[in-house]
Amino acid sequence: MSEILLRAENISRRFGGLLAVSDFNFDIRAGEVLGLIGPNGAGKSTTFNVISGYYKPSSGRITFLGRDVTGLSTVAMSRRGLVRTFQHGSLLKGMTVRDNILMGALYSLRDRHARERRIVETAEMLGLADMLDLTAGSLxxxxxxxxxxxxxxxxxxxxxxxxxxxxxxxxxxxGAALTAMRRIRDEFNTTILLVDHNMRAVMQICERIVVLNHGRKLAEGTPADIRNNPDVIRAYLGDEA
Ligand SMILES: Nc1ncnc2c1ncn2[C@@H]1O[C@H](COP(=O)(O)OP(=O)(O)O)[C@@H](O)[C@H]1O
Ligand SMILES: [Mg+2]
Known part of the structure; x- marks a missing residue:
């Protein structure tokens, strides 16, 4: 079994009276594509926010690469190698594609030529190579x-x-997005945590899936396990299932 990259132990996050994530335990193994699914409001984005340093957990512990990183800032987490996207986007729409991509490399690369190579390689991976000088909002x-x-x-x-x-x-x-994710994983050995509502896509690309419901872990397993799990079917379809 491969190495554990990130471990969340009993993480909880409270917003006032609402327990958005509750005693949630999960591991992310190095090199896998792990799916995190669950109905709207299940706590998926909150989990992202907690493991990436946007929110501190109300309780629980997060280790990354074997070190305790609970409560570290997003900048500290991205320096250690955990980076996330936002559900509702974070593009600077008036800026060019090149300058948007550059935002992501600012911390890691000081050399101008290395930065340009990185931008071109990144754009190529994501099908944006011909669009570097267009404004993001025009795409x-x-x-x-x-x-x-x-x-x-x-x-x-x-x-x-x-x-x-x-x-x-x-x-x-x-199709293009799934191909890009596979290349990111296979060619750069990047571990991916994927939240998405498109079940076909999630089942296709993930080796393992964790299911959240009302902030709690409902199930965990291979796509086939999850697809056939009666609790999961009930959580998605309601009791009439
Ligand atoms: N910043 C916040 N303040 C208050 N409540 C929040 C906040 N973020 C999320 N929540 C609540 O926490 C619950 C889980 O939300 P979220 O993590 O966004 O779910 P998901 O991404 O699975 O749809 C929801 O009830 C949501 O309204
Ligand atoms: Mg969400």
Missing amino acids: PHGHQRMLSIAIAFCARPKLLCLDEPLAGLNNTEM
Whole structure:
């Protein structure tokens, strides 16, 4: 079994009276694509926020590469190799694709030529090589989603956390996005944590899936285990299932 890259132990996050994530335990193994799924409001984005340093957990512990990183800032986490995208995007729409991608490489690369090479390589991976000088806001939706991934991937993280990267993509764009994710994993040995509502895509690309429901872990296993799990089916379809 491969090495544990990130371990979340009993993490909880409270917002006032609401327990958005509750005693959640999970591991992310080096080199895998791990899916995190669950109905709206299940706590997926909160989990992203907690492991990437946007929110401190109310309780629990997070280790990354064997070190306790609980409560570290996002900058500290990205320096250690954990980078995430946002569900609702974080593009600077008036800026060029090149300058948007550059945001992701600022910390890691001081040399101008190395930065340019990194930008071109990143754009190529995500199908944006011909669009470097266009403004981000002028791109079609699918390319804007790819640009969000490019910004995160440009830092060459060890763990890339993608929050609903496939939302609103058509079939062609979806195929391109899945191919790009596979290349990011296979060619750069990047571990990927994927949140998405497109079950077919998640089942296709993930080796393992963790299911959250009302902030708690409901199930964990291979795509086949999850697809056939009665608790999961009930959580998604309600009791009439
Ligand atoms: N910053 C916040 N303040 C208050 N409540 C929040 C905040 N972020 C998330 N929540 C609540 O926590 C629960 C889980 O939300 P979220 O993690 O966004 O779910 P998901 O991404 O699975 O749809 C929801 O009830 C949501 O309203
Ligand atoms: Mg969410």
